[in-house]
Amino acid sequence: MAMAMAEASRITLHSTLLPFFTPKTHVGHRHLSLSSSRKHQVQCSVSAGAAAQTNPVAWGCEIDSLENSSALQRWLSESGLPPQKMGIERVEVGERGLVALKNIRKGEKLLFVPPSLVITPDSEWSCPEAGEVLKRNSVPDWPLLATYLISEASLMESSRWSNYISALPRQPYSLLYWTQAELDRYLEASQIRERAIERINNVIGTYNDLRLRIFSKYPDLFPDEVFNIESFKWSFGILFSRLVRLPSMGGNVALVPWADMLNHSCDVETFLDYDKTSKGIVFTTDRPYQPGEQVFISYGKKSNGELLLSYGFVPKEGANPSDSVELSLSLKKSDASYKEKLELLKNYGLSASQCFPIQITGWPLELMAYAYLAVSPSSMRGDFEEMAAAASNNTTSKKDLRYPEIEEQALQFILDSCESSISKYNKFLQASGSLDLDVTSPKQLNRRLFLKQLAVDLCTSERRILFRAQYILRRKLRDMRAGELRALKIFNGFRNLFQ
Numbered sequence: 001m002a003m004a005m006a007e008a009s010r011i012t013l014h015s016t017l018l019p020f021f022t023p024k025t026h027v028g029h030r031h032l033s034l035s036s037s038r039k040h041q042v043q044c045s046v047s048a049g050a051a052a053q054t055n056p057v058a059w060g061c062e063i064d065s066l067e068n069s070s071a072l073q074r075w076l077s078e079s080g081l082p083p084q085k086m087g088i089e090r091v092e093v094g095e096r097g098l099v100a101l102k103n104i105r106k107g108e109k110l111l112f113v114p115p116s117l118v119i120t121p122d123s124e125w126s127c128p129e130a131g132e133v134l135k136r137n138s139v140p141d142w143p144l145l146a147t148y149l150i151s152e153a154s155l156m157e158s159s160r161w162s163n164y165i166s167a168l169p170r171q172p173y174s175l176l177y178w179t180q181a182e183l184d185r186y187l188e189a190s191q192i193r194e195r196a197i198e199r200i201n202n203v204i205g206t207y208n209d210l211r212l213r214i215f216s217k218y219p220d221l222f223p224d225e226v227f228n229i230e231s232f233k234w235s236f237g238i239l240f241s242r243l244v245r246l247p248s249m250g251g252n253v254a255l256v257p258w259a260d261m262l263n264h265s266c267d268v269e270t271f272l273d274y275d276k277t278s279k280g281i282v283f284t285t286d287r288p289y290q291p292g293e294q295v296f297i298s299y300g301k302k303s304n305g306e307l308l309l310s311y312g313f314v315p316k317e318g319a320n321p322s323d324s325v326e327l328s329l330s331l332k333k334s335d336a337s338y339k340e341k342l343e344l345l346k347n348y349g350l351s352a353s354q355c356f357p358i359q360i361t362g363w364p365l366e367l368m369a370y371a372y373l374a375v376s377p378s379s380m381r382g383d384f385e386e387m388a389a390a391a392s393n394n395t396t397s398k399k400d401l402r403y404p405e406i407e408e409q410a411l412q413f414i415l416d417s418c419e420s421s422i423s424k425y426n427k428f429l430q431a432s433g434s435l436d437l438d439v440t441s442p443k444q445l446n447r448r449l450f451l452k453q454l455a456v457d458l459c460t461s462e463r464r465i466l467f468r469a470q471y472i473l474r475r476k477l478r479d480m481r482a483g484e485l486r487a488l489k490i491f492n493g494f495r496n497l498f499q
């Protein structure tokens with residue numbers, strides 16, 4: 001199960017626990033920057049996001065509460081969940097998690113959550129009129145589920161999901177709860193800041209759209225006191241951190257009570273799915289567990305930044321083999337062919353500033369193609385189109401381009417971008433020791449320390465990948481230049497011989 005709220009374009013990598021809330025500006029693995037006006041919008045709309053300042057929703061529980069999760073466990077058993085080999089406990093990784101109660105073999109199927117205990121876009125509403133209005137207006141799955149959760153939560157004990165909702169965190173860990181000032185302060189060096197702003201704006205935009213088109217027309221069904229931006233931030237936070245995609249159920253998205261108590265480990269490769277034989281949601285263990293050990297699944301092959309964005313945690317440094325960092329490359333405005341190049345990029349869904357994911361093992365061919373385009377002189381204009389196509393998501397274009405005459409400049413261009421990014425991380429990491437001096441209360445200090453630690457962990461892991469890229473690029477350039485020098489010496493040697 002790939003638990004995560006992956007953006008649509010990334011979902012193809014993983015199957016299961018994935019939310020499907022797609023920022024419109026997301027192109028494949030690339031993320032476009034927001035305009036400054038949109039940044040301003042965030043500031044106005046979500047500046048009350050800090051735990052100390054926000055009005056938390058009236059439902060859910062503290063993130064580590066075991067009381068509500070015991071009630072959840074009892075209700076699930078009474079409602080058809082078969083006996084389990086795991087129980088909910090307080091754990092070292094992830095606050096609460098599922099822990100083996102018995103020996104569990106490798107290759108064993110676990111959970112067997114029946115579809116009747118799963119929340120999907122087709123679930124029955126306790127207030128059927130509200131559901132009908134949304135369906136009549138063709139509201140897509142994500143906003144539909146977000147509204148469903150709020151509607152059921154507000155009905156408290158009258159909802160059949162009340163035990164489930166009471167065990168959900170009142171404030172899910174998610175970048176949705178970071179204020180603009182916190183994002184600026186802690187994530188300035190990382191492209192994840194832009195992604196968080198983009199996501200917050202999508203949530204706000206979605207809520208505003210629902211309010212304008214639907215809620216305002218049916219105030220009795222959707223009163224402002226319940227269906228407001230705070231409750232939507234909560235419900236989207238829950239969806240981002242708990243919704244799964246079930247490939248064997250036609251790719252449906254679902255909240256799976258009980259299964260969503262499983263935490264993520266980068267060391268396992270097992271995902272939730274619907275099992276047609278047992279007619280339940282299961283996962284198959286890829287290692288044995290002894291009683292007392294926490295059982296994990298994978299939320300998908302996500303970078304540390306993506307895990308922070310959707311789930312609010314960062315794995316230990318070096319623990320995530322799928323980690324990557326977004327490197328931003330930009331066309332130079334002083335380039336004589338700037339307009340021509342930009343036009344072509346736009347034709348392929350790209351822009352003058354573009355992010356590409358770098359992994360510890362290397363970078364995509366698209367990044368090299370973009371670099372070729374950025375450094376190519378006007379005399380190569382005949383090749384611009386091929387370069388722009390190769391830099392894009394276009395799968396039919398040739399990707400592995402080679403232009404020996406500008407390869408050195410292209411590598412130097414990538415190295416410069418890499419080093420400029422590294423210097424931003426250095427600045428943040430050096431300053432991080434002195435970031436907390438202006439707090440006024442212990443609560444504020446706790447939050448600051450918590451967010452700062454997450455940011456330091458993220459930035460350290462992202463910088464580590466950039467350091468590796470810097471090393472490889474420097475070595476390549478050195479070898480190239482040494483080769484050129486050797487060739488020049490040989491050439492000079494020949495010239496002297498014939499003089």
Ligand SMILES: C[S@@+](CC[C@H](N)C(=O)[O-])C[C@H]1O[C@@H](n2cnc3c(N)ncnc32)[C@H](O)[C@@H]1O
Nearest residue numbers: 093094096173241242260261262263264311313
């Ligand atoms: C699907 S829920 C898992 C159950 C959750 N621990 C709970 O108590 O409700 C996902 C959330 O669990 C936490 N989590 C999951 N895996 C984690 C990990 N490896 N490290 C830290 N927190 C993790 C994060 O707070 C995340 O948003």
